[in-house]
Amino acid sequence: MPSTLGYALLGLLAREPRTGYELAQALRIPVGYFWSASHSQIYPELARLEADSLVHGRVVPGPGPRDTKRYTISAAGRRALAAWVVMPAELEEARSEELLKTYSLWLADPAAAREMVSGLRDSHREMLSRYERIAAEMEHDGPLDPVTPRFFDYATLRRGLSFERHAIAWCDWLLGALG
Amino acid sequence: MPSTLGYALLGLLAREPRTGYELAQALRIPVGYFWSASHSQIYPELARLEADSLVHGRVVPGPGPRDTKRYTISAAGRRALAAWVVMPAELEEARSEELLKTYSLWLADPAAAREMVSGLRDSHREMLSRYERIAAEMEHDGPLDPVTPRFFDYATLRRGLSFERHAIAWCDWLLGALG
DNA sequence: ATATACATGTAACAAGTTACATGATTTA
DNA sequence: TAAATCATGTAACTTGTTACATGTATAT
Numbered sequence: 003m004p005s006t007l008g009y010a011l012l013g014l015l016a017r018e019p020r021t022g023y024e025l026a027q028a029l030r031i032p033v034g035y036f037w038s039a040s041h042s043q044i045y046p047e048l049a050r051l052e053a054d055s056l057v058h059g060r061v062v063p064g065p066g067p068r069d070t071k072r073y074t075i076s077a078a079g080r081r082a083l084a085a086w087v088v089m090p091a092e093l094e095e096a097r098s099e100e101l102l103k104t105y106s107l108w109l110a111d112p113a114a115a116r117e118m119v120s121g122l123r124d125s126h127r128e129m130l131s132r133y134e135r136i137a138a139e140m141e142h143d144g145p146l147d148p149v150t151p152r153f154f155d156y157a158t159l160r161r162g163l164s165f166e167r168h169a170i171a172w173c174d175w176l177l178g179a180l181g
Numbered sequence: 182m183p184s185t186l187g188y189a190l191l192g193l194l195a196r197e198p199r200t201g202y203e204l205a206q207a208l209r210i211p212v213g214y215f216w217s218a219s220h221s222q223i224y225p226e227l228a229r230l231e232a233d234s235l236v237h238g239r240v241v242p243g244p245g246p247r248d249t250k251r252y253t254i255s256a257a258g259r260r261a262l263a264a265w266v267v268m269p270a271e272l273e274e275a276r277s278e279e280l281l282k283t284y285s286l287w288l289a290d291p292a293a294a295r296e297m298v299s300g301l302r303d304s305h306r307e308m309l310s311r312y313e314r315i316a317a318e319m320e321h322d323g324p325l326d327p328v329t330p331r332f333f334d335y336a337t338l339r340r341g342l343s344f345e346r347h348a349i350a351w352c353d354w355l356l357g358a359l360g
Numbered sequence: 361a362t363a364t365a366c367a368t369g370t371a372a373c374a375a376g377t378t379a380c381a382t383g384a385t386t387t388a
Numbered sequence: 389t390a391a392a393t394c395a396t397g398t399a400a401c402t403t404g405t406t407a408c409a410t411g412t413a414t415a416t
Contacts, residue, residue, distance in 0.1 A: 013285040036280035067412035068367045087282040088293040090300045101215035101337045103266040106192040114267040121269045148358045151287050158280045168343045179327045247395045
């Protein structure tokens with residue numbers, strides 16, 4: 003059974019074949035895709051997926067100077083992924099450093115506390131506008147049919163939009179309360 | 182420099198002295214407090230905090246059969262925590278298995294996909310009503326002054342409430358789109 | 361000349377989870 | 389008498405991050 007990272011890789015490969023390098027690029031910043039990983043984690047995981055015959059790798063001459071291995075998902079990989087995505091998801095564990103800091107904000111200097119929350123709001127605003135740009139592009143690119151991968155890109159993106167908006171509203175409320 | 186868990190423990194001890202056992206209880210389910218940890222992580226971390234003189238432990242006879250060590254935050258610990266909470270927080274890394282599953286939902290059986298999202302909605306509804314009960318209690322318990330620890334309990338709780346409400350709205354939207 | 365992109369891997373470390381270990385007291 | 393609560397610790401394992409290692413081609 004693959005790890006969560008394994009399923010993340012299968013999810014990308016189910017859409018189109020990619021090399022390890024391209025997967026690492028895709029997982030560098032998790033846009034519309036709430037998972038990230040570094041290449042040092044990806045290469046060993048790809049080897050495991052191949053050992054389990056969930057993906058097949060074929061060496062091809064890349065655009066770069068070194069040979070690259072392009073991975074394709076197998077029928078078994080597709081079945082494993084399809085089975086995993088409909089399994090009831092664990093309750094989110096809700097780990098947030100930002101909230102952990104807020105929890106102890108009562109003992110900080112009030113001005114510094116306000117500044118901290120204000121900085122938080124800025125970060126969320128930045129993320130929001132990044133998401134909004136992508137959403138506008140996707141909506142412009144044509145109709146979103148809920149049986150296509152593109153629709154599910156959009157669905158996860160909408161969750162990101164919603165998350166950032168509520169985070170900003172919360173910062174506003176907190177700043178108001180802090181005076 | 183303490184780890185994030187270290188600051189979580191300092192945050193609890195800044196409110197009142199506690200034993201390792203009580204800290205483990207508090208960090209079992211992260212309500213109003215977006216961090217969790219198991220006792221096997223907590224005891225070694227407490228030892229590190231004590232070695233750094235950020236907390237002091239005193240052995241006292243507990244209600245149980247075994248002696249227990251009650252930890253108190255030191256002035257240095259309080260300073261370290263106060264400095265940490267106002268430092269700009271890292272951008273949330275947004276790791277979500279639930280969204281990762283959604284990303285690949287296009288290749289699942291449509292009925293099973295709807296059921297998965299519906300189950301997700303149920304989990305979020307359950308969390309929401311748990312949070313709502315706690316919020317009602319807190320509001321009932323008296324005025325929330327934004328210089329007290331209690332206010333910041335309430336502030337983090339509000340973030341949880343907002344998070345769950347948006348998650349439910351998103352599930353509703355997705356179920357509507359999936360037909 | 362220097363930096364960036366391409367391309368894949370290993371090693372060392374940090375953080376977190378699960379299982380192992382012990383054992384008294386209280387509650388059902 | 390069986391389970392839960394109290395109480396603290398270690399060991400093994402999994403996951404994830406950062407650093408180390410190598411080396412060409414292209415763009416600035």
